Amino acid sequence: MLDTAIQRLKNAGYKLTNARRMVLEILCRDDAHLTSAEVLERASLGKDPIGRATVFRTLDLLTELAIIRPTYLRPGTPHYIVMPENGHHAHIICPKCQRVIEIDDCEIEGLLDELVLRHKIKISGHLLELYGECEYCR
Amino acid sequence: MLDTAIQRLKNAGYKLTNARRMVLEILCRDDAHLTSAEVLERASLGKDPIGRATVFRTLDLLTELAIIRPTYLRPGTPHYIVMPENGHHAHIICPKCQRVIEIDDCEIEGLLDELVLRHKIKISGHLLELYGECEYCR
DNA sequence: ATAATACTGAGAGTAAGTATCAATTAGGCG
DNA sequence: CGCCTAATTGATACTTACTCTCAGTATTAT
Incomplete structure (x- = not known):
């Protein structure tokens, strides 16, 4: 790393x-x-x-x-x-206590349903931030 | 809203x-x-x-x-x-110039490939922030 | 090894965020 | 409707986060 x-x-x-x-x-x-x-x-x-x-x-x-x-x-x-290096990072933030739960094996597709079960958490929302040099910067 | x-x-x-x-x-x-x-x-x-x-x-x-x-x-x-209300928000941030491109029709699954074409941007990474009250807060 | 230049550190300055507490206001209830 | 109570606000002072500048230093290419 x-x-x-x-x-x-x-x-x-x-x-x-x-x-x-x-x-x-x-x-x-x-x-x-x-x-x-x-x-x-x-x-x-x-x-x-x-x-x-x-x-x-x-x-x-x-x-x-x-x-x-x-x-x-x-x-x-x-x-x-x-x-x-692959640019992927995923974690769950609890908006109430700010606890962070790391998700090591992130598979974007079909992720959400599984997370509910695995982390005993009802996902109420998500923010997907994508990074990439935009067309004006290249 | x-x-x-x-x-x-x-x-x-x-x-x-x-x-x-x-x-x-x-x-x-x-x-x-x-x-x-x-x-x-x-x-x-x-x-x-x-x-x-x-x-x-x-x-x-x-x-x-x-x-x-x-x-x-x-x-x-x-x-x-x-x-x-549904808790979904997605945008692309250019790490160089901080431009923000909103993605209105976010479909988590199979999203990435399509974005490359639509926004003429090579996605180099993403941060998926998921929000939900954790097991300790409930 | 040297030179050119990117980078650093110190310290002062600016902006962002927090704490406190008396005064005010929203909303339940008769 | 208008009172009552607890939640909320605003003013001010304060703390902490961040930025600027410029002379001095370290890194990399040659």
Whole structure:
């Protein structure tokens, strides 16, 4: 996952700097949904901590490259997820408590009925965000 | 759309106040993706403007009730979309320029191949967010 | 190894979101 | 209809999130 992300960054023509590697490592580490503040906190721990502005810049760059994706879990600040190489990520968010349930074996087709049974959850809605460079950007 | 949203608010046991109606009207008006700042701005125009804190509170409440859904179209602050009664909303976000293309006739199954043709876009990924009250919240 | 240039860090500045609490209002009920 | 009560609001101050700038530094190509 990390290696792939680094490769995608390089392929897009960006330099692999210490700061960028560190942010990617942090985000890939536990496959968690971290906020910018949490990334910042972890990036300040070791030796060679990285600056505040750089963390935000890096998160924006990685988002633009679709390597990570911000998602809304609670008011305030976005949480970032690392998108795998195939670009698929699916999870259920409880709108009440913001719990996130990861769905590892996402098959878009015929998904919903099965989810109801597997996760004991009545699906009340979904947001399918599709990513792709639009006709004006290419 | 507006009437449905108001009904859902009431059904959940909340009062229909002037402020809540105004926020809903603003969000439903052009079916746009507005930020909190944009809602705030429009809510300050007419007579009987509503306060800053109330706008944020109302957006949070409507989110919790899954009547609206925040999504990150660009860095900074989320944009809010009104979720229709059936809870389905689909759009394509260009990660580069943040353009949003609405998909009105969303059919989850067999969707992706068709989209490539229709929107002249190579889909590089998607995020399927499913909403539903989880087993711990019910 | 060097050069060109992309990138970073520090710190100050701006904007976004939250907390508090007294004043107000929606809606049930007689 | 108009009172009553609890839910909701607005003003203000405050906290936290994010951005800007620019001199200095690190990365990559050669």
